[in-house]
Amino acid sequence: xxxxxxxxxxxxxxxxxxxxxxxxxxxxxxxxxxxxxxxxxxxxxxxxxxxxxxxxxxxxxxxxxxxxxxxxxxxxxxxxxxxxxxxxxxxxxxxxxxxxxxxxxxxxxxxxxxxxxxxxxxxxxxxxxxxxxxxxxxxxxxxxxxxxxxxxxxxxxxxxxxxxxxxxxxxxxxxxxxxxxxxxxxxxxxxxxxxxxxxxxxxxxxxxxxxxxxxxxxxxxxxxxxxxxxxxxxxxxxxxxxxxxxxxxxxxxxxxxxxxxxxxxxxxxxxxxxxxxxxxxxxxxxxxxxxxxxxxxxxxxxxxxxxxxxxxxxxxxxxxxxxxxxxxxxxxxxxxxxxxxxxxxxxxxxxxxxxxxxxxxxxxxxxxxxxxxxxxxxxxxxxxxxxxxxxxxxxxxxxxxxxxxxxxxxxxxxxxxxxxxxxxxxxxxxxxxxxxxxxxxxxxxxxxxxxxxxxxxxxxxxxxxxxxxxxxxxxxxxxxxxxxxxxxxxxxxxxxxxxxxxxxxxxxx
Amino acid sequence: xxxxxxxxxxxxxxxxxxxxxxxxxxxxxxxxxxxxxxxxxxxxxxxxxxxxxxxxxxxxxxxxxxxxxxxxxxxxxxxxxxxxxxxxxxxxxxxxxxxxxxxxxxxxxxxxxxxxxxxxxxxxxxxxxxxxxxxxxxxxxxxxxxxxxxxxxxxxxxxxxxxxxxxxxxxxxxxxxxxxxxxxxxxxxxxxxxxxxxxxxxxxxxxxxxxxxxxxxxxxxxxxxxxxxxxxxxxxxxxxxxxxxxxxxxxxxxxxxxxxxxxxxxxxxxxxxxxxxxxxxxxxxxxxxxxxxxxxxxxxxxxxxxxxxxxxxxxxxxxxxxxxxxxxxxxxxxxxxxxxxxxxxxxxxxxxxxxxxxxxxxxxxxx
Numbered sequence: 001x002x003x004x005x006x007x008x009x010x011x012x013x014x015x016x017x018x019x020x021x022x023x024x025x026x027x028x029x030x031x032x033x034x035x036x037x038x039x040x041x042x043x044x045x046x047x048x049x050x051x052x053x054x055x056x057x058x059x060x061x062x063x064x065x066x067x068x069x070x071x072x073x074x075x076x077x078x079x080x081x082x083x084x085x086x087x088x089x090x091x092x093x094x095x096x097x098x099x100x101x102x103x104x105x106x107x108x109x110x111x112x113x114x115x116x117x118x119x120x121x122x123x124x125x126x127x128x129x130x131x132x133x134x135x136x137x138x139x140x141x142x143x144x145x146x147x148x149x150x151x152x153x154x155x156x157x158x159x160x161x162x163x164x165x166x167x168x169x170x171x172x173x174x175x176x177x178x179x180x181x182x183x184x185x186x187x188x189x190x191x192x193x194x195x196x197x198x199x200x201x202x203x204x205x206x207x208x209x210x211x212x213x214x215x216x217x218x219x220x221x222x223x224x225x226x227x228x229x230x231x232x233x234x235x236x237x238x239x240x241x242x243x244x245x246x247x248x249x250x251x252x253x254x255x256x257x258x259x260x261x262x263x264x265x266x267x268x269x270x271x272x273x274x275x276x277x278x279x280x281x282x283x284x285x286x287x288x289x290x291x292x293x294x295x296x297x298x299x300x301x302x303x304x305x306x307x308x309x310x311x312x313x314x315x316x317x318x319x320x321x322x323x324x325x326x327x328x329x330x331x332x333x334x335x336x337x338x339x340x341x342x343x344x345x346x347x348x349x350x351x352x353x354x355x356x357x358x359x360x361x362x363x364x365x366x367x368x369x370x371x372x373x374x375x376x377x378x379x380x381x382x383x384x385x386x387x388x389x390x391x392x393x394x395x396x397x398x399x400x401x402x403x404x405x406x407x408x409x410x411x412x413x414x415x416x417x418x419x420x421x422x423x424x425x426x427x428x429x430x431x432x433x434x435x436x437x438x439x440x441x442x443x444x445x446x447x448x449x450x451x452x453x454x455x456x457x458x459x460x461x462x463x464x465x466x467x468x469x470x471x472x473x474x475x476x477x478x479x480x481x482x483x484x485x486x487x488x489x490x491x492x493x494x495x496x497x498x499x500x501x502x503x504x505x506x507x508x509x
Numbered sequence: 510x511x512x513x514x515x516x517x518x519x520x521x522x523x524x525x526x527x528x529x530x531x532x533x534x535x536x537x538x539x540x541x542x543x544x545x546x547x548x549x550x551x552x553x554x555x556x557x558x559x560x561x562x563x564x565x566x567x568x569x570x571x572x573x574x575x576x577x578x579x580x581x582x583x584x585x586x587x588x589x590x591x592x593x594x595x596x597x598x599x600x601x602x603x604x605x606x607x608x609x610x611x612x613x614x615x616x617x618x619x620x621x622x623x624x625x626x627x628x629x630x631x632x633x634x635x636x637x638x639x640x641x642x643x644x645x646x647x648x649x650x651x652x653x654x655x656x657x658x659x660x661x662x663x664x665x666x667x668x669x670x671x672x673x674x675x676x677x678x679x680x681x682x683x684x685x686x687x688x689x690x691x692x693x694x695x696x697x698x699x700x701x702x703x704x705x706x707x708x709x710x711x712x713x714x715x716x717x718x719x720x721x722x723x724x725x726x727x728x729x730x731x732x733x734x735x736x737x738x739x740x741x742x743x744x745x746x747x748x749x750x751x752x753x754x755x756x757x758x759x760x761x762x763x764x765x766x767x768x769x770x771x772x773x774x775x776x777x778x779x780x781x782x783x784x785x786x787x788x789x790x791x792x793x794x795x796x797x798x799x800x801x802x803x804x805x806x807x808x809x810x811x812x813x814x815x816x817x818x819x820x821x822x823x824x825x826x827x828x829x830x831x832x833x834x835x836x837x838x839x840x841x842x843x844x845x846x847x848x849x850x851x852x853x854x855x856x857x858x859x860x861x862x863x864x865x866x867x868x869x870x871x872x873x874x875x876x
Contacts, residue, residue: 334750351748366749
């Protein structure tokens, strides 16, 4: 594109190697970023993208290799060094103080003060206004951050970097929390930025986005830069193959659903969130045996609270839940489990696993007290390890050692442990929240096939995902959730990306 | 922190010696480091550290009587160490061992002097269990406050300590006061006394048995699994259907049971009554011991013997080498310092801190 100046390399990594105990995270990685360019960095989880970016941002130090910024070879000691040289990073999880205003957040850490150390709030607000006009980043500097939609919070993060005079931006999975429309808006902003000379490294695993916005693509696999590609000459399939090292089926391969009896019935459900705001506001939903209902929606529209209410983790304020003809409205998690509900939780590290436990101990997390894992109050070690050994093999968990602690696994393998545990019980209803968030393509394929297999075995399946493609790929019925309600239920054949995207944003289609 | 433990639950196939070394190197080195700094302090204050430590050793282990004294001193420390270590496993920091120990001590003494006409085989266990249960109830208050109101156990157990100190003072100086001028309960009846076998106090045997029982409870039973899951990841425990609130109350109760038993053993086996001021610091030493043992119930035994030996040998050291007893407290404090700030020791030893090895002192406020 026209705004790229090929003659100026603003950031260069030469032969970067980084070892962690037992892992070669980066192996002689070379990377070049030109002025005004969007470089997309693709790779599965555990491919070394974050490690590499953390080194460019001064959080880690390379064991070998050199980092050059704007023609200067430097050893970054900490992020301060990187910021001083114009590198800014927008993390996947925003580093904002929710109760402070936009301007306060932006100046946090490099505050402008007038004489006597008093905060010059007005000056900061003016500077935020300047930046937002210059780069088309619309935001009100006096707004409180927690009141802003996620897409706007992300803009605040970008402004924060620009405020520190960043002209090299690292965006770590920036679209994970956005609607398709918000993502398009972000891409527009990225183009505005590059047109004014900012260079961007864009980390993602969404192939569509890479093709839409990148000028050049670098692919990391197993810590090595396995190839670069041009978006003009690439397809999703070719990129996926480069990423995984083999050809991958991107669509979920499944037969037509054979819906049978009603398993989950939700009537007029009301649930509050942690801050005691009513977040689920009258949800009605039905899931039959042998079908997958997918809930599409931007994160934060009540999906989490809905799932937690269905699984007994959160109190129901009003309404009724019926699972397999049993009124389970006020059931505990254990009662639900015993009823035949399997639950893949949204946050696998927080809810799904005990990191310090071995895989076998994690595999019995919700039935440890039952035979054969326990007799009376005594745990049966042999049975637990045997179960672990078998599940680890069956679900292809790597490393295949049931005595490894869960914390040592990659994201995809952690998720496989949860899936193995939840799918190894007889299941009437499967509730899968963000089942493949942040995991590698190979594991996604595996887990999707397992979910479809559960459906074909006669389970009712409810999938909640922020990835629209995942919902559209898995579901037989698509339910769109917005502002605590199911605003529309569509057969998947009628659910186009555009239509669902608009529904997700709250406009009736 | 539970790497070793969880392998114990499920496999235990790693060789035992490297495991002990892995678990024990940091605490051992912390002790040496503390002793070394203690020696420098002794030297700076004009004493000969070698003479001082030698008489400490003599006083602690030099004769059967000395060993008996060490074990006697170690006995309540095993209990208070177990109390803290056990609560840690559920992610709770029980600072109230002192108060639970006092309550256990005075209730055991009361049952010891007030209940008459029972044979030894009934009276002694009755007084012992009565004291332990009183400690359990005392600690369960903090557990219930946490479960039902979210009040942090560090705060509530500290407050309960003050209440326990004043309550026991009042009882020993009021309704349960002995005749005479000293504020203390009457002497317990002979049928309630915990005897000594040769130079080994029977109380110490009970302490060791309780340590083994605690270990089994934690690592071999479903209750232990639920407790450890709660401690390592309370959110995952809820998800798994474990009733976290109930676990917190029960864990605090059993923790208080152990501390209360420590006080009871002290009343029934050592002092022969309850007397204010005789149990000072025993509950707080439990924190040092639990950390030194890396919260492993079996590790509590050697850790308690170490601190018990320091207490037992301390008076001999004071007598022979003319060193003030307070140096012992300084060394204890240094041990606590080094085991809790183990990153310092790891730096010196050149070993890396592994996440799962860390003992989390306390969850966040309200957590």
